[in-house]
Structures are given as structure tokens and as C-alpha cells.
Amino acid sequence: MSRRDDRRKKVEEAFAEFRVAVSAALGAVSREHRLLAEERAQDMFELIVRGEGVDKALNDPVLQPALQNPRFRERLLGVLRDREHAFREWTDNGPSRLARLVEVANSPASLPHEDWLGKPGHHDGSEGVPELWRVGTGVVPSAPEQQPFPVAVPLLDHSHLHVMSTVDTRSTADTLVENLLLRVLSHFQPGLVHVHVWDVNQLTGSLPGLYPLTRAGLLTVHDPSRLQEMLDELSDHIRRVHTKVLVDGHLTLHSVSNEGRRTEPWHVAVLFGNRQPLREEHQQQLQRVARNGLASGVQLFIVDIPITVNSPVETIRLHDNGTAACTMTGKHVTVTIDPALPRAKVPRACAAIAEKREERRNRMGAFADLTREPHWTENAATCVLAPVGFDDGEPVCVRLGDTSPHALIGGPSGSGKTNFLYAMLGSLAARYSPDELELYLLDFKEGVSFAQFAPGLKDKSWLPHARLVGVNVNTDREFGVALLKFLADEMRRRADAAKRHEVTKLEQLREEDPEGRWPRIVAVIDEFQYLFGERDQVTAQATQLLEDVARRGRSQGIHLVLSSQDVAGIEGFWGKSAIFEQFTVRIALPKARRVLAEPGNDAAVELPRWHAVINHDSGVKPGNEIARIPDSTTKGTFDLLQNVLWNRDHSKPPSLFDGSRTPLLDELPDFLDLGPGDPNPTILLGQVIDVAGSAAKVRLARTPGRNIAVIGSVVEDAAAVLGGAAASLGRQHEPGEATFSLCCLVDEALPNARHLEKRLVAAGHTVNLIRVDGVRELLDDTARQINSFITGTAETPPKPHYLVLYAVDAAHTLLEQKDPTTRASGVDSLRTVLKHGPENRTHVLGWWRGVQRLKSSLSPGVYDDIGAWVAFDVQGKELLSLGPEQVMAWSPRPQRGLFFDRFEHSRPQVVIPFDTREEVL
Amino acid sequence: MSAVLRLVDWSDESDVPEPAGSAIERYKEIVATATEAHARMRAHDAARNAELSARIGQTQERVAEISEREQMVRFGAELHWEAAKKQLWNETWFRMTVFPKPDESVPPRPQGEYNAAMDAAYDVLEASLQKKPLLRRR
Known part of the structure; x- marks a missing residue:
């Protein structure tokens, strides 16, 4: 090889090496640079995604290219994995548990409307009351899986509802309110829910679908200018419930009715505002109603009225974008309110409910309805309570207990006093066994009214609860005194027993001595004014004993029911306010005078036949309840009941005092x-x-x-x-x-x-x-x-x-x-x-x-x-x-x-x- | 309390019944798990972002550094290349190539080594281009 060739070869080789070296030097640094830059880019990508929140980031149009970029995939997956991990518990259980919770009622409270709209309900509260009422669907936007779940709010006994809408979403608020009302109205027996509507802007037009309810008295629409009236009505109702029903330790209607069906209907008051606060006095009264209402079955739906309420309330806020937020679910849940019910079906459903209610109202309510089986199931520990008549198909009760110990019944002859007494005694006897209730019956009139309760020639049966029956007592006023003396002695005996057990009241005595027999005693004296007829020793004794029993009998479970044709004529009675005050239960029959608190309370004057005014409030007007008393004296009513009860227990006949008979x-x-x-x-x-x-x-x-x-x-x-x-x-x-x-x-x-x-x-x-x-x-x-x-x-x-x-x-x-x-x-x-x-x-x-x-x-x-x-x-x-x-x-x-x-x-x-x-x- | 809240198995997903108690309370408790999850997620995001921010801050400097280095290496490489080009210009037989592309597949080694190698390779090239006389003078 020539040197020239050698050299060329060397040069070429050297150059090639040189090229490689250059390449390598450049490549090494270039790679390092690239890798670092990439890591940085990924870091920044992750920073942005996490900073925004992965859920928002995924939907952010600006980020789309980056999100699609395969280079960032790893990081994105990491973020998604973290999210899944955080939401694990929710994803696995949350929505399904919520669904179960809301749907367990299996009733209009949660079911889709196809299942219930149009059919009147039948629940009466005795099987419990649904706590959660569906309003729509919720999702958690930030969760990995968008699992929808039902959103529900508490109503009725538990919480008020506050809805805040915008101008554009007001119709959604209407939908929401209507849906909830229909659910509630379709769940319960017609008559257990009353709706009141007030709209600041209009008299008619709010909730038009519900209008058929007005004819059954289930919907009251209040004039925009008369908010005060509606608030007064609600306040009166709350007061009445407190006085009559919420006694003896029951703090809410909810707790009273655990022992049986719901006794008082719910009142739902819907107020539509215009985002302006109410007048100061209305605002305050509304707050009072809100504070005291839930315990008495009064619940508020407040729409677009700014108000702070110091009682349980849930708020739903409707947004312009069609979604909503609810305090039940918090700010991380997007709520979609259920769509409106089919327009044509709502009035039809309300009409069906109204019709059912009318049917119930018109069912007159017979003696048999007062005394239905099963018998002898009630407990007289705190009181005796029994329906005596009906008001619009709903039973009206008389209650004798610690807070309403004695009753005064007035009504001229022929006004139905005997019938009333029979209705009351029958109802009591049906509900309470002879171990829970004893009756002492004395009638001063001529003619036999209480003879029915003792064994007779034709009818050998007697009322098992009757321990003493006095008939034809006309002139033997001594017998009235004897009865009062007997009651006073019994009262003393109970007081002594109570002292021995270191308690003071019958209720407590029963607890301390469950083996003992401590029935409540109800003593009925008909035409008792004869007892005070003369100014003599007998009257003096009777007055003193009556005062004694009236005052002290209440805590020993001894109750007096005194009835008279002419209460006004009882001088001795009126002079003694100590006696009079104890008779907090006043029952007035048509044309009765002085039984109710006159002159304000004249309800007895216009009362039609077969009716009575029942008042547990010492006769003041707000305590009035008017009831139709069923026929309880004709054949087939009381006598039939007595036979049934007698067959059940005829171990102890009553002592009979018959003033017309001479003792053998x-x-x-x-x-x-x-x-x-x-x-x-x-x-x-x-x-x-x-x-x-x-x-x-x-x-x-x-x-x-x-x-x-x-x-x-x-x-x-x-x-x-x-x-x-x-x-x-x-x-x-x-x-x-x-x-x-x-x-x-x-x-x-x-x-x-x-x-x-x-x-x-x-x-x-x-x-x-x-x-x-x-x-x-x-x-x-x-x-x-x-x-x-x-x-x-x-x-x-x-x-x-x-x-x-x-x-x-x-x-x-x-x-x-x-x-x-x-x-x-x-x-x-x-x-x-x-x-x-x-x-x-x-x-x-x-x-x-x-x-x-x-x-x-x-x-x-x-x-x-x-x-x-x-x-x-x-x-x-x-x-x-x-x-x-x-x-x-x-x-x-x-x-x-x-x-x-x-x-x-x-x-x-x-x-x-x-x-x-x-x-x- | 409410008799409505019976212990009913609904779905076959989970066999655990809800404990007795107010349904309203239970509902809020369960929703709270979502809220808590969200909070946990955001907290984790925040923590991670704090890390990332710190790292980005650090890498900021390194990137500047590497950029500069890259420039320097390139500059040096170009210098060498130009010089080589000049010298090879006289070699009529030689076919010049284009400036080499960076080869990132080379094994990672300290940059200095590659720089040195490049310098050395240039020297070898330069040496190879020297014309040696026919007869050596003494």
C-alpha cells in the first residue's frame, strides 16, 4: 500500500472517529437536557391537574391537548389512582347505602311517582313515619365514578324546609314543593295532612295542581295581604296541641303517637316570598311558629324568604345552571331536582285524595266506631283517654289525667246528656280493662239512666268496671255524700300507700308496686245539683267532701265527672272557686249555660242536636272542639258492648243502690x-x-x-x-x-x-x-x-x-x-x-x-x-x-x-x- | 324511634344492614364519607403539589445549567468542525459530511469525558492530516 493510501485511510478513520465523538458529546448533553425538560413538563402538568382538581381538569377544554398527550399519561394515571383511593369507601358503599336508606320506606316517600300518584294513601302513623322524603338525584362530581343516588330531606316532625331560587329557577322551586307535597299527601290517610299556602305575589296560581284539595278542607289558600291570619291560625293550633295533647311528659306529637295512631294531623305551611324579608312582626311570629311548630306537627316550607330559623331546617339552593345544592348533601354533591309530575295527573291525584277524605268525613261515626276491638288494650298509668264523638270523620277525645282531672258536663234536659255519658262510658270501658279503670255511677234524676250498668231482671249482665251503681237517688242526697266519703277514704288509702312506697302520684305508685291493683277511678254523678239542693248539713258535708276529692283526687287517680241540667243554679258550686278550678274539662251540650267560659265562649248556643263542645281548657274558646256524638243508647249500641265485656269478665258484680227499692x-x-x-x-x-x-x-x-x-x-x-x-x-x-x-x-x-x-x-x-x-x-x-x-x-x-x-x-x-x-x-x-x-x-x-x-x-x-x-x-x-x-x-x-x-x-x-x-x- | 328504618337487605352488593337510629343522621353520615373523600383527595393533591412545586423550583436551575452546557458543547463542537472542515478542504479527495446529529443512545457518562474524547478525536484527525517529508532531515 502506498503511503498516500495509508494517509487517506488514517484521515478517514480519524474523521469518522471525530464524527462519532462529536455526535456522542452532543447526544449526551442533549439527552440529559431532554429528560430534565420532560420531567419538568410532567411535573407542571401534574401540578396543574391537581391544582385544579382532576375532575375539573378533565373537563377543562384548555387542558384537553395535554390530557391526550401520551407523555403525560403516567402522571395522569397516578392522579386518577389517588382519587380512586380517596373515594374507595364512598364508591363501594356510599350511593347504595343512601339508596337503601331512602327507599326502605317503600312508599310515596321515595318511590317513583308511577307507583303511587293517583292513589290516596292509608298510613296513619302507627307504623312509624318516614324520615326521609325524596327530592331528586345527587352525584359527587369529584368522585371517580358518577354514581347517582337519591337525595332526600327530613320533613314533618323533624325539620322545616327552606328553598332559595333565582328568578330563572323559580319554576323548579314550585316543582320541588309540589313533588314533596304530593309525596306526603299520598303517603298518609287523607285528612292527616293539611296544607296552607301563602304567596306574597298572588292569591291563586301557586301550586294550582293541589286545588282540588280545597273542597275537602285539606288545602287553605291564604290571601297575600293576610299573612297574619295564617300565622295566627298556626299559632293557635300549636297552642291547642300543647294544652290538650302534649301533657304528662310528652314533648312532641311524635312521642305521643308512638303508642298508637297519630292523633293530630300535620299542618304544612308553604310560604312563597320574593327574596325580600317579611315585616318585622311577621318575621318574628314566623320564627316563633318555626321554633314551636315541629313538636306540634306544624312544618314550614319557606320559599325565597330570607329568614334565620332556630330549629331544624334543611335548605335547598337552586342554581341557574339547573343544578341545586342541599344542606343534606353538602357542597360537594350536585343535586338534580326530580322533574315535575305529569301535569294532568296531579289534580287528578288531589281530587282522589279529596274524595277519600270526604268519604271519611261523611261516614257519620257510630258508637261501634268508638268501641272497636281489640278491647282492654290501653294502659291507665298516666291518664284515661277515649274518643266520645267525631269531627269530620276524625275522633274527638275526652281525657282525664293529672292535668285535666275532673269534668263538668252541662246541658238542659233533652239535650243528649245521657247519650253523651253512655258514649263516654262505653268508649272508656272498651279501651280499659276493669283493672285499669273502675266506675262509680250515681244518678240523682228520677227515671233510670244508670240502671243499665247493673244486673237487672231482663238483662242479667252488668258493666264489669262498675263497682257501684246508684239509681233513683232523688231524695237520698245522703247517698251522694256517702259516695263522696267513700272516694275520700279511697283517696286517703292511696295516699298512704304512695307514702309507704315513697312516691306521690298514682303513676309512680303503679311503677313502684306493679303487683298491686291501682285502677283509675272515675265517679260520675248525674244531676249532681240535687246534692246541693238544700241549705242543710247534707249540702255542707257534700261541699266539703267534694272540695277534698276535687283538689286531692287528681294525683291519686280519682276523677269526678259531674253532669247537670242546670249548672248555673248551683250556688254552692260557684262560690267555691277551689272546686270549680279543678274542673278543667268542660263539656257543653246544646244550649248549656255557664259550662264554658262566658261571655266569650258561646259555642254551646248554636250547637246542633247530637253535638257537644269538648273543651279541656277550662272552657276558654281556643280549647273548643266540636264533636258529633253517636247514638249510644238505642238497642244494639251500649247494651251490646256491655254484653261483650260482661262475657269477658263477670267475676264481680257492682253494689247497687236503688232508691226506689226497699232492702230485703x-x-x-x-x-x-x-x-x-x-x-x-x-x-x-x-x-x-x-x-x-x-x-x-x-x-x-x-x-x-x-x-x-x-x-x-x-x-x-x-x-x-x-x-x-x-x-x-x-x-x-x-x-x-x-x-x-x-x-x-x-x-x-x-x-x-x-x-x-x-x-x-x-x-x-x-x-x-x-x-x-x-x-x-x-x-x-x-x-x-x-x-x-x-x-x-x-x-x-x-x-x-x-x-x-x-x-x-x-x-x-x-x-x-x-x-x-x-x-x-x-x-x-x-x-x-x-x-x-x-x-x-x-x-x-x-x-x-x-x-x-x-x-x-x-x-x-x-x-x-x-x-x-x-x-x-x-x-x-x-x-x-x-x-x-x-x-x-x-x-x-x-x-x-x-x-x-x-x-x-x-x-x-x-x-x-x-x-x-x-x-x- | 321511627319504625320505618327496618334492617332490610336490599342489594346483594353489601350484606351489612344499617344500624338502628335516625335515618336522617345516617343519611348525613354516609354523605359525609363523600365529603371526607373529597377533602382527603384535595389534601393529598395539595401535599403532592407542594412536592412538585419544590421540585420544579429545583429543576429550574438545572435546566438553565444544562442549556448552557449544551450550548457550550455545541459551540465547541462547531469550532472543531469548522477547523476540521478547513483542514480537509485541501484534501481534494475527501468528501465532507454534514454536521453530525446528536446521538442520544450513548451511555451516560460525565459530559467532560465526552468533551475530552471529542477534543482527542480532533487531535487525532489533525495529526493524521500532517504531511510528513519524504526524507527525514537529520
Whole structure:
């Protein structure tokens, strides 16, 4: 090879190397540069994307080229991965759980309208009330997956709703409100939701689809200029609910109705504003309504009125771009309000609801509706509450409890008082078992109104709750006093039990002593004004007892229901405000006066037949509820119910006091309990007017004065007393132990004397029936015998000897004749017998036909040989020498006598003489 | 409270029933998970962005540096190239090529080495172009 070639080769090689070296040097730095630049670009890309938020960035048109750029893909994926990680929990569970939560109600609260629009609802609150009501769909725009979920708001008992729209989105606000209202209206039974609408701009035109509801009274549209009226209506309603229903620890209607169906309807008030605040006074009242409304079932939908509300409220803000934000979901959720319901279907649905409601209203509401099964399910721990009538198809209740303890019912005769009482008693008896409620029923009227409740001849059933029924009590006002005394004693017994358990109220006592039996007691006295009819002892006693029971009975579960034709006439009642105040429940029948707080409350004046005003507020007007009372007295109503209840429990019949019936001696427990053995026998003179129906007793001890006198002109009365007394004695001696001398001194008494003789002979006793001709001898002999006992010259100890003298005074002329030898008259003998007889076991049971005549038989001025007497048709003041001053009040009463035992009594008692006619031999 | 909130299994996705309690509270709690997720995401973004900002700040300087270096290398390379061109101009037989493109596939080594190699290669080229005399003078 030539050198030239060598050189060329070398040059070429060197050049090639050089080229490579240059290339490499350039490439190395170029690459480094490029890599760094790329990293920077990616960093900046990521910075922008994260800075904006990946969700916004993905939609940003300016970033589109960068987002498409494959060089940035890695970084973009990283950002997306981070987002997915952050939203993992939400993506997996969030939307599905929310959907489940809202849709669990499976009702118009959440279902699509196809499922419910057009069909009236049937829920009455007893199965719970949906808490969440659907308004639309939500998505979380920043989440990796756009999963829509239902957006719902709380309503009714839980929260108010505030909607804020713009001029362009007002129609969406209307849609939203309409949708929610239709959901609520279609969920519940028609009548449980009332809607009020007020629009600052227009009277009609807001929510036109709902207008068919107006005819059923379910929608009230308020004039734009009369916002005050609507606010007043709502405030009154809240007040009424608080006074009547929210008592005894219930703070909200929600808690009351957990025990049963919803008792008060909801009122939804929709207010449409114009983004201006209301007048100051309206603003304040609205805030008050908002504050107190939820507990009373008043809920507000406030649209475009700026207002701060200090009670639970959710806000929905509508944006111009068609989306919305809701406080339930927060600012990261975009809400789309559900579309409007089909225009034609809304009024149709409302019409259907209105129709259903009308149907219910017009259903008159019968007695059977008040007393439906199941029976005896309610608990009387805090009160007794029962519907008594209907108002527009809805039941109206009477409530007796700690805060409304006693009731006053007024209404002239024929106004339906008896019917009302039957409705109330039937309703109570159906709901509460005899262990929860006891009834004491007393009617002063003539004619039998409460006789239904006791066993009778034709209908052997009785009302299981009735413990005492008093009928035909007309003149026996003592019985009213006896009942009040019984209640006062029961009240004391309960108070003592409460003290032992260290509590104060019945409710607490029941808790502390669950084994014990502590029913609420309701005592009904019809025509109670008779009790206060006279100005006498009876009235004084009755007034005092009534005051006692009225004031203190409330915490011991004792409730009085007093009804009267003429409340105005009860002087004693009105004077005593202490009694009057306790009667917070006032029930007025048509034309009743003074039962409601006059002059403001005149609702009773215009009341139609079959209706009553029920007021738990001491008669002030806002407390009025007007109810139609169903027929509760005709055959097939109360009697049917009583039979059903009686069949369920007929273990304890009530005590019956029937003023028209004379008590049968032979059926009286006190009589049947008598038997031999007591050295001092007890005689029964008649029946005392008390709750137990016990007998008037006198003990014939061996002490002076133990003689009985019956004073009166009617033989039946006297014979009844003497017969009863003698018969009692007959039971307390073995045959042969005692001698009975029956002196019949007037013919008209002969049948009675004979009857008594028969009875005593049948019992094995020695009986001498003596007429006028033998009485002198009897008395003389007896006196002689007694003298022998006194002087100690008797051979045998005294044996019981009872002289039953019918019409002593008839033989007086005879007796006054003096014996020529002894110079003693029969009257002397009589006086000896009276004076010394009792200590020697000789007792006189005598009948004198007048006070003067009795006095003639006794030593002048000395009347204490007659220890006990029963007086019939005499004037009280004639008895003054024989008894205390209370006898003054006595005047003759048919079938009643005045009884006084100077050794036992401080004041005389009224007794009912026995019927000794029937024999149980 | 509300009897409506019964424990019902709805979807087959999750078998866990909602605990009893107010539905309203539950709803808000569940929505809160989305809010919290959003917040977490944004917080993470902010943290990451803080890192990125710092890094971008740092790389700012390096980029300037590398740019300059690149320029210098290019400048040097061009100088060498021009000189080589001049010298090879006289070699009529030689075919000049275009200025070489950067070769990024070369292994990463400190730039100085490549620069030195380039200088050395130029020297070798230059040496190869020297005409040696026919006879060596003593």
C-alpha cells in the first residue's frame, strides 16, 4: 500500500472517529437536557391537574391537548389512582347505602311517582313515619365514578324546609314543593295532612295542581295581604296541641303517637316570598311558629324568604345552571331536582285524595266506631283517654289525667246528656280493662239512666268496671255524700300507700308496686245539683267532701265527672272557686249555660242536636272542639258492648243502690250474719244510706235505756222497724232462750204482728200474741217480775224478754186507769218496765204514733229510757227533746226514717226501713 | 324511634344492614364519607403539589445549567468542525459530511469525558492530516 493510501485511510478513520465523538458529546448533553425538560413538563402538568382538581381538569377544554398527550399519561394515571383511593369507601358503599336508606320506606316517600300518584294513601302513623322524603338525584362530581343516588330531606316532625331560587329557577322551586307535597299527601290517610299556602305575589296560581284539595278542607289558600291570619291560625293550633295533647311528659306529637295512631294531623305551611324579608312582626311570629311548630306537627316550607330559623331546617339552593345544592348533601354533591309530575295527573291525584277524605268525613261515626276491638288494650298509668264523638270523620277525645282531672258536663234536659255519658262510658270501658279503670255511677234524676250498668231482671249482665251503681237517688242526697266519703277514704288509702312506697302520684305508685291493683277511678254523678239542693248539713258535708276529692283526687287517680241540667243554679258550686278550678274539662251540650267560659265562649248556643263542645281548657274558646256524638243508647249500641265485656269478665258484680227499692231483710248480709252467742244482741232497724249498704244497728246491752221507740203514724213503717228488730233478735237466741210478747194494740197492725209471730215461732221461740185486752196484764206482770229482780226476790235469773208493742198510745186510756188496790196504773207499769227492764234483760220495742204520745208514756221530762228511736212522719223540731239539734232539719220522707241512738251517735242518720215481707223459710 | 328504618337487605352488593337510629343522621353520615373523600383527595393533591412545586423550583436551575452546557458543547463542537472542515478542504479527495446529529443512545457518562474524547478525536484527525517529508532531515 502506498503511503498516500495509508494517509487517506488514517484521515478517514480519524474523521469518522471525530464524527462519532462529536455526535456522542452532543447526544449526551442533549439527552440529559431532554429528560430534565420532560420531567419538568410532567411535573407542571401534574401540578396543574391537581391544582385544579382532576375532575375539573378533565373537563377543562384548555387542558384537553395535554390530557391526550401520551407523555403525560403516567402522571395522569397516578392522579386518577389517588382519587380512586380517596373515594374507595364512598364508591363501594356510599350511593347504595343512601339508596337503601331512602327507599326502605317503600312508599310515596321515595318511590317513583308511577307507583303511587293517583292513589290516596292509608298510613296513619302507627307504623312509624318516614324520615326521609325524596327530592331528586345527587352525584359527587369529584368522585371517580358518577354514581347517582337519591337525595332526600327530613320533613314533618323533624325539620322545616327552606328553598332559595333565582328568578330563572323559580319554576323548579314550585316543582320541588309540589313533588314533596304530593309525596306526603299520598303517603298518609287523607285528612292527616293539611296544607296552607301563602304567596306574597298572588292569591291563586301557586301550586294550582293541589286545588282540588280545597273542597275537602285539606288545602287553605291564604290571601297575600293576610299573612297574619295564617300565622295566627298556626299559632293557635300549636297552642291547642300543647294544652290538650302534649301533657304528662310528652314533648312532641311524635312521642305521643308512638303508642298508637297519630292523633293530630300535620299542618304544612308553604310560604312563597320574593327574596325580600317579611315585616318585622311577621318575621318574628314566623320564627316563633318555626321554633314551636315541629313538636306540634306544624312544618314550614319557606320559599325565597330570607329568614334565620332556630330549629331544624334543611335548605335547598337552586342554581341557574339547573343544578341545586342541599344542606343534606353538602357542597360537594350536585343535586338534580326530580322533574315535575305529569301535569294532568296531579289534580287528578288531589281530587282522589279529596274524595277519600270526604268519604271519611261523611261516614257519620257510630258508637261501634268508638268501641272497636281489640278491647282492654290501653294502659291507665298516666291518664284515661277515649274518643266520645267525631269531627269530620276524625275522633274527638275526652281525657282525664293529672292535668285535666275532673269534668263538668252541662246541658238542659233533652239535650243528649245521657247519650253523651253512655258514649263516654262505653268508649272508656272498651279501651280499659276493669283493672285499669273502675266506675262509680250515681244518678240523682228520677227515671233510670244508670240502671243499665247493673244486673237487672231482663238483662242479667252488668258493666264489669262498675263497682257501684246508684239509681233513683232523688231524695237520698245522703247517698251522694256517702259516695263522696267513700272516694275520700279511697283517696286517703292511696295516699298512704304512695307514702309507704315513697312516691306521690298514682303513676309512680303503679311503677313502684306493679303487683298491686291501682285502677283509675272515675265517679260520675248525674244531676249532681240535687246534692246541693238544700241549705242543710247534707249540702255542707257534700261541699266539703267534694272540695277534698276535687283538689286531692287528681294525683291519686280519682276523677269526678259531674253532669247537670242546670249548672248555673248551683250556688254552692260557684262560690267555691277551689272546686270549680279543678274542673278543667268542660263539656257543653246544646244550649248549656255557664259550662264554658262566658261571655266569650258561646259555642254551646248554636250547637246542633247530637253535638257537644269538648273543651279541656277550662272552657276558654281556643280549647273548643266540636264533636258529633253517636247514638249510644238505642238497642244494639251500649247494651251490646256491655254484653261483650260482661262475657269477658263477670267475676264481680257492682253494689247497687236503688232508691226506689226497699232492702230485703232476709237478703241483707248483716242480717244473715246474725247468730246466737253474743250476750248483748244487736238489732237491725233499717238500712243506712251508705256505699256498703250496711244496717242500722243498736246493741241491746243490759244497761238502762236499751229500749227502742218507733215514732210515726203509718203502720207499714213501724211494722217494718219492729219486725226487723224482732226478727234480728230471733236469730240471736236459741229456741227457748227468749220470750217474745207481741202486743198488737190496733187492728191494722194485726197482719204484721201475725207475720212476725209466725217467723219467730218457726225459729222455735216462745211467742205470746196479745191484744188490747191483755196488755195491762202483761205490763203489770212484767213490771212485777222486774221488781222482783231488783229487790232480789226472784227465784230465777232474768231471761231475755222482748216486748214488741204496736201502737202503745192506742192503749193509753186503758193503761191510765189505776188499779184500785195498788193505786198503780198501767202507765206506771210501763214506765217501770222501761226504766228497769233493760238491765234485767227485758227490752221494749215500741211504736208510738206521735212524739207527744211517746212523751206521755214516759216520766215527765225524763226521756232517756228510750235509748234509740226511729222517727218517720214527724216534724224535726218535735224531736228536739229527744235528740241533738240536727234533728231540726228532718221532715217526713216517704220510705225513710230518722234514726238516732243516744249512746252511739252525735247526729241522727237517715235509714231505709226493711221489707220483711218475703220469708226465706 | 321511627319504625320505618327496618334492617332490610336490599342489594346483594353489601350484606351489612344499617344500624338502628335516625335515618336522617345516617343519611348525613354516609354523605359525609363523600365529603371526607373529597377533602382527603384535595389534601393529598395539595401535599403532592407542594412536592412538585419544590421540585420544579429545583429543576429550574438545572435546566438553565444544562442549556448552557449544551450550548457550550455545541459551540465547541462547531469550532472543531469548522477547523476540521478547513483542514480537509485541501484534501481534494475527501468528501465532507454534514454536521453530525446528536446521538442520544450513548451511555451516560460525565459530559467532560465526552468533551475530552471529542477534543482527542480532533487531535487525532489533525495529526493524521500532517504531511510528513519524504526524507527525514537529520
